[in-house]
Amino acid sequence: MKCDECPYKRIFNRIWKTMGLLLRVGAIFALIAILIAIPVVLAWLDVSNVLPNSLSESLFAYIGGIFGGLLSLAGVYLTIKSALKTRKLDLEIEYRPLLSVGVVDSKDRSHHIGLELFVLTNSSLFNDSHLEWLGERLLIENLGRGEVAEFTVGQLSCSPISCPEGFNLNGREWKVCKLFDSIPRVIPMSRSIEIHLGIPTPIDGVTVKDFSLRLEYEVEMFARGVYSEEADRYTLNFCVDARFSPRGLNSSIDSIVFNRDDARIQ
Structure with a gap:
């Protein structure tokens, strides 16, 4: 049996891909948590120059900006990924052996x-x-x-x-x-x-x-x-x-x- 056909190798590759996906998702959530925690920590330290307006308004604006930027980034990523997938499929069909x-x-x-x-x-x-x-x-x-x-x-x-x-x-x-x-x-x-x-x-x-x-x-x-x-x-x-x-x-x-x-x- 070839190594690529081994069921244990397929299971290992599936587990490895799942762990990689979980690590990427965890890194994104950790980044969001850090960005949200920054103004809270600054407000708790009473840094008035950083938050000149009321605390609630500044936090809502800051968090809204973060989520808006993340949504825009996610949209660009999905668009590029879809275009690459379509291009790969087109190349596969166009240059398919006969x-x-x-x-x-x-x-x-x-x-x-x-x-x-x-x-x-x-x-x-x-x-x-x-x-x-x-x-x-x-x-x-x-x-x-x-x-x-x-x-x-x-x-x-x-x-x-x-x-x-x-x-x-x-x-x-x-x-x-x-x-x-x-x-x-x-x-x-x-x-x-x-x-x-x-x-x-x-x-x-x-x-x-x-x-x-x-x-x-x-x-x-x-x-x-x-x-x-x-x-x-x-x-x-x-x-x-x-x-x-x-x-x-x-x-x-x-x-x-x-x-x-x-x-x-x-």
Whole structure:
């Protein structure tokens, strides 16, 4: 569990904010009490030059001036705070990231650090320790007017939806693992990152004849804008046709569905 997701840290931050608010309110009331006490103390000391009029009139005028000034100051503060909040919201909406997904041909992966997803089948038909990388890759591009300050991948799933008759794939869902996911990712405007897909190779003897299967992926993504404190949640669904033969792997990515949730995720 990440530290930011720890419930104890959230409780501590809430208590810390409440204590800060109480200290600020206490300081304001202490200042008001001091300002009101000054003329009372001076009158009690019989300083006539300070209060030339009657004591009651001077105290009412003094206290009224204090409260009037405080109300004016509070109005200015609330106006500035509202304007800053509106400006922040406008910037968040104006520079909100907008991601798109596409499929491009693979290139030399040794010259590019992307995000790599690979499948573990736990099946006797595949060698999970030997991966075959697809010839196509997914391209996640930022089409918005602002930078993506933080891009992360959440839950993953992969399910085989078709395979040759007579083969048992041991369950309906395979485990999907991530490589290079711990690297902080920033996507500038009009830039992109790549997602490479790897699947295990069949064991010797399975590919004597062509062996094909179709896989369905679901990927959860989070993108936080540079002016946002919250992240937008995206879901990516796509299918992979993989055809193994003695000559190697021939694959393609299709049926891509890419959505952004209306709800904002903290």
